[in-house]
Every structure is written in structure tokens, then in C-alpha cells.
Amino acid sequence: xxxxxxxxxxxxxxxxxxxxxxxxxxxxxxxxxxxxxxxxxxxxxxxxxxxxxxxxxxxxxxxxxxxxxxxxxxxxxxxxxxxxxxxxxxxxxxxxxxxxxxxxxxxxxxxxxxxxxx
Numbered sequence: 001x002x003x004x005x006x007x008x009x010x011x012x013x014x015x016x017x018x019x020x021x022x023x024x025x026x027x028x029x030x031x032x033x034x035x036x037x038x039x040x041x042x043x044x045x046x047x048x049x050x051x052x053x054x055x056x057x058x059x060x061x062x063x064x065x066x067x068x069x070x071x072x073x074x075x076x077x078x079x080x081x082x083x084x085x086x087x088x089x090x091x092x093x094x095x096x097x098x099x100x101x102x103x104x105x106x107x108x109x110x111x112x113x114x115x116x117x118x
Contacts, residue, residue, distance in 0.1 A: 037104055040097065045111065047090055053083040054090065061087075061118045091115055 005012065048054055059065045060073060060080065073080040094112055098104045109116075 033103075037108060041104070041108060041111075044090055044094055048112075048115070051086065054087045056080070057083040057087040058115070060084075087115075 048058075056065070057080070060068060060070055063069065068077060068080060073084060091112065094104070094109050095116070098106065098109050
């Protein structure tokens with residue numbers, strides 16, 4: 001065994017360096033993907049909080065809007081359909097990433113649960 005190590009120490013060190021390099025690559029890639037998922041979730045949350053059209057659609061969903069109800073929107077008030085399209089598109093992106101691409105877990109999108117239930 002020791003003779004084998006003495007005869008092949010350069011090749012063994014090269015092999016160990018290569019294994020470490022591959023492991024480091026996959027570890028860095030995993031961390032980068034975690035960060036990308038986090039960025040995506042925070043961007044969607046920012047849109048949910050800051051977009052005035054989406055905020056108004058949420059008020060209608062919650063029945064807190066002063067002048068229009070959910071029934072009014074879907075009975076032909078086209079001014080508000082675009083606002084609901086924006087909200088539903090946002091939620092669809094989250095659902096697509098979770099259900100079809102499986103890049104997000106249910107635990108990661110639990111903060112959007114109320115909106116998805118509505």
C-alpha cells in the first residue's frame with residue numbers, strides 16, 4: 001500500500017484536487033441557485049407590495065375597495081380586469097416555478113399562501 005502511494009503520489013494528489021474542484025463547483029452552483037430562488041421570491045413579494053394595480057386588485061379580493069366589488073369586475077368592468085391579470089400573472093409565475101419546474105418548494109412559497117387561496 002505504501003509503495004503504491006510512493007509510486008503514484010503525484011497522480012493521487014491530482015485526483016484529490018480534481019475531486020475537490022468538482023465538489024466545490026457543485027457546492028457553489030447549489031448556493032447560487034438558492035440565492036436565485038430567494039431573489040425571485042423577494043422580487044415577486046416586492047411587486048405584490050408596491051404595484052398600485054396589484055394592490056387595488058387585492059383590495060377588491062378582500063372586499064375592502066370603496067367603489068367596486070369582485071362581481072363588478074367580472075361582470076364587465078374592463079378597467080379592473082387588467083389589474084387582476086397582473087395579480088394572476090404574478091401568482092401564476094410562482095405556481096409555475098413550484099408545480100411544473102419544481103425550482104421552488106411549497107415551504108418557499110408559503111408566504112404567498114393567502115393570495116393563492118383567495
